[in-house]
Amino acid sequence: MALSRLSLRSTTFLKPSSLRRHVTTDTTPITIETAAPFTSHQCDPPSRSVETSSAEILSFFRDMARMRRMEIAADSLYKSKLIRGFCHLYDGQEALAVGMEAGITKKDAIITSYRDHCTFLGRGGELVDAFSELMGRMRGCSNGKGGSMHFYKKDACFYGGHGIVGAQIPLGCGLAFAQKYSKEENVSFVLYGDGAANQGQLFEALNIAALWDLPAILVCENNHYGMGTATWRSAKSPAYFKRGDYVPGLKVDGMDVLAVKQACKFAKEHALKNGPIILEMDTYRYHGHSMSDPGSTYRTRDEVSGVRQVRDPIERVRKLLLSHDIATEKELKDMEKEVRKEVDDAVAQAKESPVPEASELFTNMYVKDCGVESFGADRKELKVTLA
Amino acid sequence: MWGILGRRAVDGGFSASSLRRMRSGLVSARSYAAGSKEMTVRDALNSAIDEEMSADPKVFVMGEEVGQYQGAYKISKGLLEKYGPERVYDTPITEAGFTGIGVGAAYAGLKPVVEFMTFNFSMQAIDHIINSAAKSNYMSAGQINVPIVFRGPNGAAAGVGAQHSQCYAAWYASVPGLKVLAPYSAEDARGLLKAAIRDPDPVVFLENELLYGESFPISEEALDSSFCLPIGKAKIEREGKDVTITTFSKMVGFALKAAEKLAEEGISAEVINLRSIRPLDRATINASVRKTSRLVTVEEGFPQHGVCAEICASVVEESFSYLDAPVERIAGADVPMPYAANLERLALPQVEDIVRAAKRACFRSK
Numbered sequence: 001m002a003l004s005r006l007s008l009r010s011t012t013f014l015k016p017s018s019l020r021r022h023v024t025t026d027t028t029p030i031t032i033e034t035a036a037p038f039t040s041h042q043c044d045p046p047s048r049s050v051e052t053s054s055a056e057i058l059s060f061f062r063d064m065a066r067m068r069r070m071e072i073a074a075d076s077l078y079k080s081k082l083i084r085g086f087c088h089l090y091d092g093q094e095a096l097a098v099g100m101e102a103g104i105t106k107k108d109a110i111i112t113s114y115r116d117h118c119t120f121l122g123r124g125g126e127l128v129d130a131f132s133e134l135m136g137r138m139r140g141c142s143n144g145k146g147g148s149m150h151f152y153k154k155d156a157c158f159y160g161g162h163g164i165v166g167a168q169i170p171l172g173c174g175l176a177f178a179q180k181y182s183k184e185e186n187v188s189f190v191l192y193g194d195g196a197a198n199q200g201q202l203f204e205a206l207n208i209a210a211l212w213d214l215p216a217i218l219v220c221e222n223n224h225y226g227m228g229t230a231t232w233r234s235a236k237s238p239a240y241f242k243r244g245d246y247v248p249g250l251k252v253d254g255m256d257v258l259a260v261k262q263a264c265k266f267a268k269e270h271a272l273k274n275g276p277i278i279l280e281m282d283t284y285r286y287h288g289h290s291m292s293d294p295g296s297t298y299r300t301r302d303e304v305s306g307v308r309q310v311r312d313p314i315e316r317v318r319k320l321l322l323s324h325d326i327a328t329e330k331e332l333k334d335m336e337k338e339v340r341k342e343v344d345d346a347v348a349q350a351k352e353s354p355v356p357e358a359s360e361l362f363t364n365m366y367v368k369d370c371g372v373e374s375f376g377a378d379r380k381e382l383k384v385t386l387a
Numbered sequence: 388m389w390g391i392l393g394r395r396a397v398d399g400g401f402s403a404s405s406l407r408r409m410r411s412g413l414v415s416a417r418s419y420a421a422g423s424k425e426m427t428v429r430d431a432l433n434s435a436i437d438e439e440m441s442a443d444p445k446v447f448v449m450g451e452e453v454g455q456y457q458g459a460y461k462i463s464k465g466l467l468e469k470y471g472p473e474r475v476y477d478t479p480i481t482e483a484g485f486t487g488i489g490v491g492a493a494y495a496g497l498k499p500v501v502e503f504m505t506f507n508f509s510m511q512a513i514d515h516i517i518n519s520a521a522k523s524n525y526m527s528a529g530q531i532n533v534p535i536v537f538r539g540p541n542g543a544a545a546g547v548g549a550q551h552s553q554c555y556a557a558w559y560a561s562v563p564g565l566k567v568l569a570p571y572s573a574e575d576a577r578g579l580l581k582a583a584i585r586d587p588d589p590v591v592f593l594e595n596e597l598l599y600g601e602s603f604p605i606s607e608e609a610l611d612s613s614f615c616l617p618i619g620k621a622k623i624e625r626e627g628k629d630v631t632i633t634t635f636s637k638m639v640g641f642a643l644k645a646a647e648k649l650a651e652e653g654i655s656a657e658v659i660n661l662r663s664i665r666p667l668d669r670a671t672i673n674a675s676v677r678k679t680s681r682l683v684t685v686e687e688g689f690p691q692h693g694v695c696a697e698i699c700a701s702v703v704e705e706s707f708s709y710l711d712a713p714v715e716r717i718a719g720a721d722v723p724m725p726y727a728a729n730l731e732r733l734a735l736p737q738v739e740d741i742v743r744a745a746k747r748a749c750f751r752s753k
Binding site: 201 | 473479481484485486488489493497518524525526532564566666704
């Protein structure tokens with residue numbers, strides 16, 4: 001018997017497995033309401049009813065689980081010193097990366113900060129390319145030359161991966177500028193944190209974006225801490241979605257993947273017609289700011305575990321899948337096992353892949369080298385003419 | 388609507404009514420045919436931008452007052468009228484913001500020409516020039532190249548004081564991933580700016596306010612719309628055999644005057660116009676020093692860690708056994724630029740400083 005459109009009221013009857021529909025590819029539209037309403041500034045909020053499908057929600061689960069496992073694996077690799085330098089993890093914020101992708105296309109551009117591993121994955125990046133980059137291998141998405149903070153995937157319009165707090169904001173408005181200049185019907189999502197939200201260059205870029213009607217969507221990933229500084233200690237007004245003043249804004253439950261999808265879809269339509277809009281995503285990171293930060297000196301362990309229990313984005317989708325009978329507990333556990341294996345395999349493959357050749361030191365400085373010379377530490381020992 | 392009456396739009400080619408000031412004191416070894424064309428540096432830059440905008444729809448101009456005001460120094464005169472507001476953008480006074488936007492547009496494949504009213508203001512945007520533009524191709528292993536030009540007047544003008552007079556050649560030229568150019572003549576201005584706009588990498592283009600109004604002879608070849616000069620190649624402005632004088636921008640004129648004075652005293656100076664600060668044409672510089680055995684290197688900017696220091700180091704490293712005298716540096720004084728005219732004169736290299744250093748290198752006393 002075909003299932004008709006499901007509503008919020010969960011269907012709890014058990015179906016014999018022989019009659020269960022194979023749901024992993026069921027794209028029949030269903031509507032789910034977001035857990036919380038949207039709060040808006042200078043605009044009408046989108047509807048809480050989100051169009052989705054069983055297949056989509058299942059894909060959300062898988063994609064978020066993959067991101068979660070990737071970040072946890074990165075944590076271990078960092079502790080075993082296979083990843084060096086900075087490593088900023090995104091676990092807890094997966095709904096943002098996944099929900100955004102569901103609301104947009106790969107022709108829309110994304111640019112973000114240094115907390116970019118999951119954004120890269122969301123744009124279609126491969127696990128093995130991510131781990132290879134983290135471990136400084138040639139196979140890495142930046143040939144090992146970038147590191148954790150500098151993942152890029154230009155063919156999917158992902159423009160990095162930026163280490164300077166706030167710099168990505170004018171850059172992202174520049175991407176939007178180019179889209180408008182080239183008359184593309186695409187938009188740019190410019191991600192930044194609550195810490196970066198106070199940067200002057202944000203207001204400079206937003207002013208120009210509003211003046212020139214650029215299709216830029218500024219997305220504040222408000223995880224409530226700029227490194228170790230809570231929002232109440234850094235922002236006189238922590239209502240980040242309102243800080244655009246004349247620019248409309250929307251506050252979104254960033255732990256609800258469907259709300260994120262809805263907001264991004266709404267923002268895209270808005271930006272194409274009316275110019276910039278700010279999305280404030282209320283989210284949370286379980287790890288500290290980076291692997292050098294235990295994340296417990298400025299917040300209590302209770303707070304972290306509290307969020308994990310009540311708001312975890314993956315658990316919420318699990319509950320949704322179970323309550324709507326889209327998948328069984330076993331199916332979801334199996335999926336998580338598959339994802340774990342995917343990640344483990346990718347880590348193993350990345351560990352085996354070679355480091356860049358020494359000659360790579362001098363590549364990619366310029367597109368057009370025009371006989372430029374470059375030198376090693378001892379210029380009489382190592383001197384290269386870039387061809 | 389433009390508020391400026393009686394200005395004729397410059398659409399390529401020289402302005403017949405431009406001031407025909409000869410380059411002060413220059414009597415070049417070459418003679419120019421009667422009726423040969425002259426062009427101001429301003430018109431040269433304007434025509435270069437115009438031609439590149441005409442040839443490539445991805446090229447656009449952005450900066451403070453570049454459009455309606457016709458350019459603070461009139462370099463972009465007529466461009467808004469010719470190409471419209473979708474190719475020429477007046478920005479608010481927010482360097483960090485608009486420079487970042489320009490770099491982002493370049494990430495996406497457009498070709499911005501970003502004007503800084505002077506390079507002193509580029510310091511407000513320097514993070515984008517260096518961290519967002521210069522390093523991107525490397526950090527992304529070639530995925531994200533940045534075909535942007537940052538241009539504007541650099542170095543001292545006249546009486547504008549400490550905050551408006553700094554030379555940024557050494558700062559930008561120290562950064563791998565950038566190309567840094569400094570034109571002197573109208574031909575330099577045209578050829579180098581066209582090359583810069585066509586170049587797929589970020590280029591810092593250092594002009595000089597006091598050169599904008601100077602006229603230079605210009606060849607037919609240089610007036611052609613396909614004319615480009617190679618990036619990374621210096622030009623020997625005057626050949627000589629006794630001492631090599633290297634410099635760039637406005638100081639090239641001073642060095643040529645100094646060469647005249649030295650010639651009267653029997654010293655034959657070779658004057659090299661660097662044109663390109665990064666890449667630095669070490670080959671041409673060293674070949675010249677190996678010929679003359681003496682080096683005087685000149686710049687307007689601060690002396691410590693300057694362009695001259697790099698050239699001296701290069702020559703000492705590569706041509707030590709050819710040197711017959713210690714290398715000489717003539718640079719701006721090691722002080723913030725003062726306002727009073729007499730002090731300003733003391734703060735900048737003068738022709739007599741270059742002459743004196745050359746004579747020192749030749750072991751001639753005053």
